[in-house]
Amino acid sequence: MKLQKYILPILAYFILTSCNTIALESYDIVIQNGQIIDLVTGKITNQDLYIRDGKIAKIESSGGEGRFKADKIIDASATYILPGFWDNHTHFRGGDSLISENKNLLPLFLANGITTVRDAGGDLTSSVMQWKKEIAAGSLDGPTIYTSGPKIDGPDGTWAGSLEVVTDEDITKALDSLESLQTDFVKLYDSRISGEAYLKTLKETDKRGLITSGHMPFTVTLKETVDAGIDAVEHLYYIMKGCSAVETEVTQMLKNKEIGFWEAMPLLMEGYQTSTAQNTFSLLKNKNVYVVPTLHIGKNLSYLDEVNHKDDPYLKYMGKGIIKSYKGRIKGALNASEKARKDRKELDRFFGTLTKSLNDAGVKLLAGSDSGAYNSYTYPGISLHKELQAMVQIGMTPLEALRTSAYNGAHYLKKDKAYGTIALGKQADLVLLDANPLEDIKNTQRINTVIQSSKIYNKEQLTTMLKSLIK
Template sequence: MHNLNFAYSFNVKKTTFFVFFLLLLLQSCSNKETIKYDIVISNINIIDLEDGSISKKTVCISGGKIVDLKVTDSLNDYISEKHMDGLGKFLLPGFWDNHIHLRGGDSLIEENKNLLPLFIANGITTVRDAGGDLTSEILRWRKEIKNNTIIGPTIYTSGPKLDGDQATWAGSLVVASQEDVTKALDSLEKIPSDFVKIYDSRISRENYLEVLKQAKERGLISSGHMPFTVELNEAVTSGIGAVEHLYYILKGCSSKEKEITQAIINKELSFWDSMDQLTTTYHDSTAQKTFQLLNNHNTYVVPTLHIGNVLSYLDEVDHTNDPYLDIIGKGIVKTYNGRIKRAISASPEARKSRKALNSFFKKLTKSLNNANVKLLAGSDSGAYNSYTYPGISLHKELEAMVAAGLDPLEALQTSSYNGSRYLQKDKEVGVIEVNKVADLVILNSNPLQEIKNTRDIYQVIKGNKIYDPKEIAKQYDCTECFTILP
């Protein structure tokens, strides 16, 4: 009897304790504060640009940043100001166009500004402006974009280009002496520019190398063309951060680079006349050494294949019915005439050589990628670059890379992933992680299966703003400009 009473008492106490514990747990749950987010995207396929893996998660955004990535999604755990169902859709970092131009002088200020929403409509949340004559306007647009008073991408700009006396492009800073180099870099730092862009139309060999030397000493990021009076290894070892276009890479792959360089210095050979010699003297072992040099110095390369395709066939392709011509300003379209006239008036031999060089550059791009040289996707869109339209041209650049032999993941890496690293912004953007800026693009279909799916855009997120490409298309009255075209 004593044992029975003890067991009864023990069970009562155990039950009481269990009920008390359950009440405490329920009380704790009832007091749990529901988390609030600005934007939530539920159950979306996130593409990891580092390895191409895909994981389904719920993305939580507040204050313009990714604050949580949930494996499971329970609507009871949070409330959000804006909620999107991401089921069946794909999420990537917003695209970067790593080479555009905002330029054309005072008469084209508004026409350039009017094109900024085109980048967002095409999922491009960041652009790299590679030199022009609208620096003060660009700085103003950046503030307006940040304050959400106008629609547009984050703009990283070089400000004016650096070149020699009587430079080709308006607004360039003239560097005709070592003192000029110092003054020019001082000016760029005061802007402040995001990188130094060097052009090659008039700059001397000595001043070009001096720019790179001083920029490196100041810790400035650089990019540019390269005068053919300089050998590629000299530019790379002097610290150039990115080589714009493939002419200069080709030069460094020639077994006769020294001789061709000297002929250029002696004015026995011109830039264009040297191209045939460079392609015929391309040597694989020389190229591999050049590729290794680029890797050793962390030098990026911007192939700009799409504009090469466009310009090489200006004499054959009729662009008069391009839908984008309806939304590009007439002033910008007028600037296309120079290249068009030169293409049409070129000799048959020059036209043939240009097309052959364009084909060679595709093979060179594949070789660079095989050697793990870091590539940047850049369209070179802007005034004076005929029929290379802002926004859509970045997608065509990615497609051109795949056509050249890269797989879709490798092509995608050349946009935001490599772009953020080149400009040393990868701690902020470039991949989808907690604490990264919420510059994102949602696609309806998987770009890893078909690169043209980068155009199949559902929504674009920039910070705390959500943009619908269809709504932006309405303001341009050009629905055809925002569909998947061949």
Template sequence: MKIIYLLFCLIIFASLSCVQQTDENTYDLVIKNGTISYGNGRVENEYVHDIYIRDGKIEVIDPRDVGYYLFAHKTIDAQGLYVFPGFWDNHVHFRGGESHIAQNEKFLNRYLEYGVTTVRDAGGDLTPQVQSWNYEIENNTKKGPTIYTSGPKLDGEKSRWAGSLEVETKEQVSKALDSLQSLNVDYVKLYDSTISREMYLEIIKQAESRGMITSGHMPFTVKLDEAVNEGLNNIEHLYYVLKGCSSQENEITEKVISGELSFWGSMNALIETYDEETAQRTFSKLKENNVFVTPTLHIGEVLSHLDEQDHSNDTYLKELDAAFVQTYQGRINGALNASAKAKQDRKELQQFFNILALKLNEAGVSLLAGSDCGAYNSYIYPGSSLHEELAEMVKAGLTPAEALQTSGHNGSRFLKKDNFGIVVGNPADLVLLRANPLEDILNTKEIEMVIKGGKVVFEE
């Protein structure tokens, strides 16, 4: 019996030694011996496989014991490392006008250094530059994350943000959507600084009829049900969800329409009239209609404490252009000049939002991790702030696995992009970590290496 076994082993060994290296079985890169979390909704399941990459895509995911016939020009030994899909930040801004183009461009590399291989640009005034950068990134002539962009925001006349498309009539809505489609944007971003309730709902209605994805703020003159019924796909921030959880949403909406209540003036009333039964109905409606919610907890935490926290020694802050840092001053001044009551109200509102985020998650509503980083948003740093957002979600009560799913898994679902996760055929956008974020979400910061499109773009 021993002789037969030895002969069998010799035959196998001989056959292996005859395997020839060819173009077909040779790959650009192989990552061996890493512990892999696939990121396709099963992030709690870990495996030790090898990942073979060619032309920027994952081509083979092979157990180590059957990888003998494959070759690679470069090998990365990931022994002791955790291999995760690249992170997505689902709410960023490239903005500030021509004077801030250079600083915005510098952020492209910073995202990669923090393992953020994809971002969702939520509107700004640098659309031509953003699209040019994205083209260069896709063609491997510039380092940076994949950028999915809304292009200009849609708002009303005399809108708050530069670069917005202003609409006051149905015809203007149609022309604005024509313009966005000609730019080949990935979704439509709605803003609420001056938009009328009628035009807000009209944008969603027309976009829905064109098959365009919509996301945005919501004017308080609109009820949450109305926006969902028209087809809104994602709600940015939790103010608007909170409104839909009030037992007196109709009355508060009418007071906003009449001018009796302002946006901020209605917050205390919304918290006081929060009703669990109403909230659960709202959560069910969001889930049934596949409406996503981007809580942006980290920026809320930072802005609500601007009056008492000193950021002057932030390492990242020192790397920013002085002119860019100056854009932070508006929110800082607003926080410092607010009344004692307003300061306390803002902190209590943020605490309530943490509770609300957990309730949404428990109800099965799909959340998106988005930092809201960019010019004017004080101390919300591109790249690093995504990690802070994930940490805030865990602090609110999500598990690390649930928080991680709000990044790339849910981000790709929202944009209907079937390209996320360590899956054959997907882009090789990977982060190699020294510790397991499923055990401690802060381990997302333990970055050893970042791979974008099959190329190593950052190494510790």
């Protein structure tokens, strides 16, 4: 009886402690006391995030006494947490001699809180596909890459590696090739492609259920392009064309080869008509077509004749080959006529107003930097933050600008079930900021920590990463 008196309490103790051990949940990362920003509503809530296997497994209000085990606990007090930024228009390109220089740019994105990029066409497809695999496997530091692979254009297109299409057979072969490569979307370019081949390509991609983006040959109208099924329009030249009351006449002049692309610009801008523009905005909105304004690079290139970039802080991260590739646009800007320079700057100002009008009309925008070789002084990483600032400068709210990055980017590529917001089951791609970006959009650069799935990059690691890239 005396033995039984001691055994029963001991058994009860072991049963209770065993149950507690079994109930203890395990996580890879727990982020406590963070200010979570809802990109839909703009609401900020104090919450704890629990991450397991690279995904958000639980979200709770901060201050609870839940018991758990975690490999890493991050005290996010006084930080603001967003989905990792998306740069929705970048380029990896320049030929075999620039493969290593392009690869060296990958950490620049992470150091700027960018966990995903959309590569809008280049000539390094095999390398980009390999980087994608290595990044996904965790063996290479860099953002998740969604790529179009080579662009589709006409014969002797401007960019090396483009797929040339003229006939229906060419279109079939090009799309078969891209599907075989398992690219994430189809990018069309306008340097040599005919209007007929362009529209046929769009219609065929639509039949196949492929996502598209692109420029637009000026020998077709914007409505024809939208009706053919384009999903995103890169840059504002083509939107402006669809907002002009003289689009039909200018299109015919281009078909007759009476004028060229740049000669058409002032005619279209002068012909801008509010009623035409509103009809175009409604068409874009109703057809769910996204627009990529690329305001920052537009200003960069418009003022190459005035601004000396030799002391740019990010120039030191660029390889010699990439810097050399900048010379073409610089030479073009310096050799341009006075009228051409004036027209370019006027166009830049007009595009700011057009972007605000698009946003006010409910057209979905995508923040993209257009960074990469040949695009002079538009640096990977930091240029996305400059793009967000440009959006706010023309009158968008910080919340509206922030939505154009991860939120709209995920929806455009149909990845919104896994990305774009901080929610249960979504990928744990996060950026922790030391200040509130809703109060000042420049605070997107106040990066404290970047989390990509289960990998953590703290401020010290990000600084070290940048220093290692200095050329």
